Amino acid sequence: MTDFTDYPELIRAIKNTKYIDNLYASDGFHPAKTPEDYTPASDDAHALKVFAELVRNITDMDYGDFMRKANGYLCHLKSQLKNVPAPLQKKFDEMQHYTQFAPNWDVESTRRRLLKDIEIAERWLVNLTRARELRAHHSLRRRDVSNSLAA
Numbered sequence: 001m002t003d004f005t006d007y008p009e010l011i012r013a014i015k016n017t018k019y020i021d022n023l024y025a026s027d028g029f030h031p032a033k034t035p036e037d038y039t040p041a042s043d044d045a046h047a048l049k050v051f052a053e054l055v056r057n058i059t060d061m062d063y064g065d066f067m068r069k070a071n072g073y074l075c076h077l078k079s080q081l082k083n084v085p086a087p088l089q090k091k092f093d094e095m096q097h098y099t100q101f102a103p104n105w106d107v108e109s110t111r112r113r114l115l116k117d118i119e120i121a122e123r124w125l126v127n128l129t130r131a132r133e134l135r136a137h138h139s140l141r142r143r144d145v146s147n148s149l150a151a
Contacts, residue, residue: 052115092121
């Protein structure tokens with residue numbers, strides 16, 4: 001069994017986030033579950049919210065510790081959202097770049113930038129999803145019209 005007592009920000013994030021299909025939602029955090037168990041794979045917006053809450057709750061003031069945790073959460077987010085459109089993947093890569101590969105060594109400014117970029121990604125996700133649904137709706141209507149003309 002995994003012991004999460006060394007990760008207080010993870011415990012706080014899990015307790016403060018409402019989870020779908022979570023048997024332990026009323027009890028809060030369950031030590032036998034991992035973060036993957038709490039995050040529905042199909043809900044991309046929820047995964048972004050969980051990431052934001054995890055980053056918000058990192059208490060380390062040393063940049064190295066902060067970077068390791070934030071990068072771990074970001075890698076987990078990227079693995080969850082493999083099928084999102086290319087602009088979002090590019091945004092996640094940019095976030096990883098300025099957090100891990102080209103840091104400014106300031107925890108708070110990096111945290112603010114990550115949270116701002118996650119908000120942008122969330123807006124993009126909503127808009128891209130709506131555009132995809134609209135495109136699918138119009139293509140279905142075109143097929144219906146062409147089928148009725150052929151008849």
